[in-house]
Amino acid sequence: MMSGQPLGSRVWLLSGVLLVTFAGTDAYGFGRCPNYPSMPKFNMSRVLGHWYEVERSFYLPEIASGCTTFQFEPYNKGEQSKFSNFKLAVAIKNINRITGNPNVNIGYATPENSRSSIMDFKFTTRFPDVIARLLPGSGKYQVLYTDYENFAILWSCGSIGSLGHSDQIWILGRDRDFEVDVRSKVYDVLKRLSLDPERLIISKNKQCPEAL
Numbered sequence: 001m002m003s004g005q006p007l008g009s010r011v012w013l014l015s016g017v018l019l020v021t022f023a024g025t026d027a028y029g030f031g032r033c034p035n036y037p038s039m040p041k042f043n044m045s046r047v048l049g050h051w052y053e054v055e056r057s058f059y060l061p062e063i064a065s066g067c068t069t070f071q072f073e074p075y076n077k078g079e080q081s082k083f084s085n086f087k088l089a090v091a092i093k094n095i096n097r098i099t100g101n102p103n104v105n106i107g108y109a110t111p112e113n114s115r116s117s118i119m120d121f122k123f124t125t126r127f128p129d130v131i132a133r134l135l136p137g138s139g140k141y142q143v144l145y146t147d148y149e150n151f152a153i154l155w156s157c158g159s160i161g162s163l164g165h166s167d168q169i170w171i172l173g174r175d176r177d178f179e180v181d182v183r184s185k186v187y188d189v190l191k192r193l194s195l196d197p198e199r200l201i202i203s204k205n206k207q208c209p210e211a212l
């Protein structure tokens with residue numbers, strides 16, 4: 001019986017227990033989001049084009065999707081020749097593996113300054129702004145590291161009230177899967193950033209249509 005305890009501390013205890021339970025997936029942590037600096041010498045022009053989602057951290061709402069691709073293009077072609085950093089148009093495509101239906105989300109990413117790999121991402125389609133802000137797709141995104149030619153590590157983190165934070169990792173590849181040496185390079189970089197590669201699951205990329 002908890003008869004002696006005020007309600008407030010019981011609620012606090014309960015949320016603590018919930019956070020510890022979630023901490024098994026490591027997507028939730030106490031305190032603020034860790035602060036990663038922008039990737040040094042980040043070159044926006046070199047991340048343009050087509051990427052496949054090869055691995056990502058577990059995220060329940062995405063459990064049914066597969067064959068996810070990302071396409072990055074300059075939002076305004078003129079900006080690319082004038083500035084080293086510019087706004088991106090982003091298309092994220094995937095397939096619902098239960099219904100087989102394709103799904104396309106269009107958005108744009110605005111870099112926080114002229115050299116930063118940290119971007120503010122918003123959907124332009126499907127959702128009104130208010131709803132889009134609640135979805136995991138909108139918010140601050142960061143290219144933690146990329147070699148431009150094989151892989152890119154994309155990361156996003158948001159606070160959950162005052163209780164803690166939740167973050168997501170996407171490993172994008174120029175091909176649907178990695179060669180062994182590329183994968184071990186990716187994992188090395190993650191470990192140096194104190195991100196646990198154990199959190200990643202291989203994306204569902206079997207029997208994907210060529211066009212996506």
Ligand SMILES: *[C@@H]1O[C@H](CO)[C@@H](O)[C@H](O)[C@H]1NC(C)=O
Binds near residue numbers: 045
């Ligand atoms: C960025 O990459 C583009 C395309 O490879 C290249 O032309 C440009 O010189 C690079 N910019 C810098 C500052 O290195």
